Amino acid sequence: MNIGIDIMGGDFAPAATISGAINARKELPKSDHIFLFGDKDIILEGLAAEKADPAGFEIIHAEETIGMGEHPTKAISQKPNSSISIGFKFLKKNKIDAFTGAGNTGAMLVGSIFSVNTIQGVIRPCITSTIPKENGNVGILLDVGAVPDCRPDVLYQFGILGSLYAQYVYNIKNPRVALLNIGEEEEKGNLLTQSTYRLMKDTKDFNFVGNVEGRDLFADTADVIVCDGFSGNIALKQIEEIGRMMIRRGFSDNFLKRLNYELYGGTPILGINSTVMIAHGISSATAIKNMILLAKDVHKAKLSKKIRTAMAHYINAREKEISS
Amino acid sequence: MNIGIDIMGGDFAPAATISGAINARKELPKSDHIFLFGDKDIILEGLAAEKADPAGFEIIHAEETIGMGEHPTKAISQKPNSSISIGFKFLKKNKIDAFTGAGNTGAMLVGSIFSVNTIQGVIRPCITSTIPKENGNVGILLDVGAVPDCRPDVLYQFGILGSLYAQYVYNIKNPRVALLNIGEEEEKGNLLTQSTYRLMKDTKDFNFVGNVEGRDLFADTADVIVCDGFSGNIALKQIEEIGRMMIRRGFSDNFLKRLNYELYGGTPILGINSTVMIAHGISSATAIKNMILLAKDVHKAKLSKKIRTAMAHYINAREKEISS
Numbered sequence: 001m002n003i004g005i006d007i008m009g010g011d012f013a014p015a016a017t018i019s020g021a022i023n024a025r026k027e028l029p030k031s032d033h034i035f036l037f038g039d040k041d042i043i044l045e046g047l048a049a050e051k052a053d054p055a056g057f058e059i060i061h062a063e064e065t066i067g068m069g070e071h072p073t074k075a076i077s078q079k080p081n082s083s084i085s086i087g088f089k090f091l092k093k094n095k096i097d098a099f100t101g102a103g104n105t106g107a108m109l110v111g112s113i114f115s116v117n118t119i120q121g122v123i124r125p126c127i128t129s130t131i132p133k134e135n136g137n138v139g140i141l142l143d144v145g146a147v148p149d150c151r152p153d154v155l156y157q158f159g160i161l162g163s164l165y166a167q168y169v170y171n172i173k174n175p176r177v178a179l180l181n182i183g184e185e186e187e188k189g190n191l192l193t194q195s196t197y198r199l200m201k202d203t204k205d206f207n208f209v210g211n212v213e214g215r216d217l218f219a220d221t222a223d224v225i226v227c228d229g230f231s232g233n234i235a236l237k238q239i240e241e242i243g244r245m246m247i248r249r250g251f252s253d254n255f256l257k258r259l260n261y262e263l264y265g266g267t268p269i270l271g272i273n274s275t276v277m278i279a280h281g282i283s284s285a286t287a288i289k290n291m292i293l294l295a296k297d298v299h300k301a302k303l304s305k306k307i308r309t310a311m312a313h314y315i316n317a318r319e320k321e322i323s324s
Numbered sequence: 325m326n327i328g329i330d331i332m333g334g335d336f337a338p339a340a341t342i343s344g345a346i347n348a349r350k351e352l353p354k355s356d357h358i359f360l361f362g363d364k365d366i367i368l369e370g371l372a373a374e375k376a377d378p379a380g381f382e383i384i385h386a387e388e389t390i391g392m393g394e395h396p397t398k399a400i401s402q403k404p405n406s407s408i409s410i411g412f413k414f415l416k417k418n419k420i421d422a423f424t425g426a427g428n429t430g431a432m433l434v435g436s437i438f439s440v441n442t443i444q445g446v447i448r449p450c451i452t453s454t455i456p457k458e459n460g461n462v463g464i465l466l467d468v469g470a471v472p473d474c475r476p477d478v479l480y481q482f483g484i485l486g487s488l489y490a491q492y493v494y495n496i497k498n499p500r501v502a503l504l505n506i507g508e509e510e511e512k513g514n515l516l517t518q519s520t521y522r523l524m525k526d527t528k529d530f531n532f533v534g535n536v537e538g539r540d541l542f543a544d545t546a547d548v549i550v551c552d553g554f555s556g557n558i559a560l561k562q563i564e565e566i567g568r569m570m571i572r573r574g575f576s577d578n579f580l581k582r583l584n585y586e587l588y589g590g591t592p593i594l595g596i597n598s599t600v601m602i603a604h605g606i607s608s609a610t611a612i613k614n615m616i617l618l619a620k621d622v623h624k625a626k627l628s629k630k631i632r633t634a635m636a637h638y639i640n641a642r643e644k645e646i647s648s
Contacts, residue, residue, distance in 0.1 A: 069509075134569065145506055148514035182469055182557040185393075190472035190554045214561030218569065230514045231555050233506040235562060237538030242566055245458065245542065251575045 003295050004096040007038030008065040008083040009103020011281045018046035020288020025056050035096050037062050037083040062086045068281060072106030088115035091274055098275035098295040102283040109146055116274040121311035123154050125271035129236045132258035133220045140166050143229035144236045150228040152195040160310055161270040162224035163206035168301040174207050178222035181211035265290025268298045275299045327619050328420040331362030332389040332407040333427020335605045342370035344612020349380050359420050361386050361407040386410045396430030412439035415598055422599035422619040426607040433470055440598040445635035447478050449595035453560045456582035457544045464490050467553040468560045474552040476519040484634055485594040486548035487530035492625040498531050502546035505535035589614025592622045599623045
């Protein structure tokens with residue numbers, strides 16, 4: 001397969017992105033090609049500095065770069081020659097099978113929707129985070145920032161998206177999907193979670209197991225935890241800080257090591273017609289490498305196709321409800 | 325002063341509440357009286373079991389008990405002889421200066437509002453949590469569950485309430501008030517935080533220092549962090565779980581020890597015309613003792629009076645805005 005990486009994106013780009021691509025190259029078979037999008041001179045210089053052979057990569061020159069602080073929609077439309085814009089053109093034309101980047105998250109989201117489109121029926125694409133469980137398993141938290149304001153039907157769809165992701169990429173059978181809430185009982189919560197619970201409680205679209213609370217994020221009571229992008233982002237950044245704080249305080253064990261976001265590297269944008277991975281702005285070379293490798297897993301799992309099938313089923317069921 | 329405690333409230337009541345009251349008794353001067361509300365036989369039995377002299381307490385018999393799972397408004401109106409209801413009657417008549425309890429939080433909130441009323445101008449009373457900073461200081465997070473759905477003006481008022489609490493109970497001069505958000509920049513957030521930022525940014529009612537993120541909860545960048553009760557409850561329960569998890573994993577240091585909620589014991593309900601403290605359902609005797617001692621601090625600080633003065637000023641300023 002062909003995997004693209006935005007070399008210009010991220011706080012430590014291009015050093016971290018070039019290094020990450022070189023390390024991913026070493027782990028992938030020759031049948032996989034890595035496309036580097038960015039300033040050609042910078043890329044060649046970076047490869048030379050690490051004594052990597054440029055022939056191992058497809059280098060796609062991009063004159064412009066979208067900065068971390070730029071307005072996503074404006075940047076995508078005003079910078080057609082940026083590394084992100086060119087990457088998405090390649091994705092749209094199937095010259096690459098997956099596009100990855102640690103740059104401007106909003107621009108990666110907007111670029112995805114403009115180039116390969118949202119899957120029919122998906123109200124809002126979203127992003128996830130992998131949360132290590134204390135018992136060694138992993139859980140999926142979504143959304144973690146793409147959709148700060150959610151409606152109940154949007155959260156319901158996150159249940160479908162997260163369940164498919166856990167099933168096909170993390171090989172979890174019949175994933176347990178929970179709703180992040182401020183109490184275990186059905187009637188607890190804010191207006192959003194109270195309404196969402198009512199939508200989810202008898203669903204056959206996924207295996208709903210009820211509410212979980214902030215204390216349950218590391219417990220193995222659910223495989224997928226659904227929340228609005230505001231709460232999810234607060235929870236995720238808190239978890240990441242625990243990891244850093246424990247390192248600072250000199251504490252380490254197998255579980256605490258797994259709190260390190262670098263291990264997971266990135267998240268697919270769920271609900272679009274292709275494989276697009278985004279990573280933290282602060283991504284290191286290790287995080288970038290892992291994002292590229294995860295892109296392959298997501299592509300191989302045919303996740304977009306699985307979501308398209310599920311959403312067709314979802315639309316069909318809603319239409320039947322309306323006409324009955 | 326006279327401090328009341330609901331002996332029947334909490335997962336470990338009456339053992340933990342009686343024990344906590346006995347220990348608080350030892351630390352308070354004789355001029356402070358502790359009123360125990362609950363079943364007289366149970367209380368006398370509990371005191372005897374710990375070899376405590378009943379003469380050291382005012383025992384107020386209550387025939388009924390409000391359970392943890394009962395509907396707050398219904399329970400308060402249908403159980404006038406419950407320990408919570410009688411406690412609030414004593415508070416209303418100034419027979420006690422503060423009422424404390426670890427029972428049904430909703431019933432404690434409703435009881436407060438019914439008996440001593442919300443301070444004029446306060447839209448929604450709220451509850452707080454003390455969050456230890458990594459550098460040894462403490463911060464205040466509010467709301468942590470009383471108001472799961474907030475409007476921007478409600479969050480704005482939490483800024484006033486939290487600032488006064490930090491100033492007069494924790495002796496923090498000119499407390500730095502921040503808004504919990506998913507980005508540092510003004511335009512980041514959900515609709516609620518975006519609007520709240522605009523209300524707060526030029527305020528003279530408190531010292532607003534901008535947005536903080538989930539990673540900043542333990543950093544000393546703000547003394548007071550304002551959020552809706554949904555996000556705040558998720559964040560708080562996550563913090564408490566970190567504390568328990570680190571103990572489980574065998575890690576301990578001065579900071580981690582301070583994550584133990586027992587140290588802080590309880591929170592005042594901010595925005596009502598008296599001192600009412602509530603604590604975790606899982607409160608131990610230590611937590612109960614600390615809640616009773618904190619009730620004294622809150623009462624001595626004349627926090628309700630300070631809030632009344634600030635709210636009168638707030639209403640006055642809003643009226644001037646409208647008429648100008």
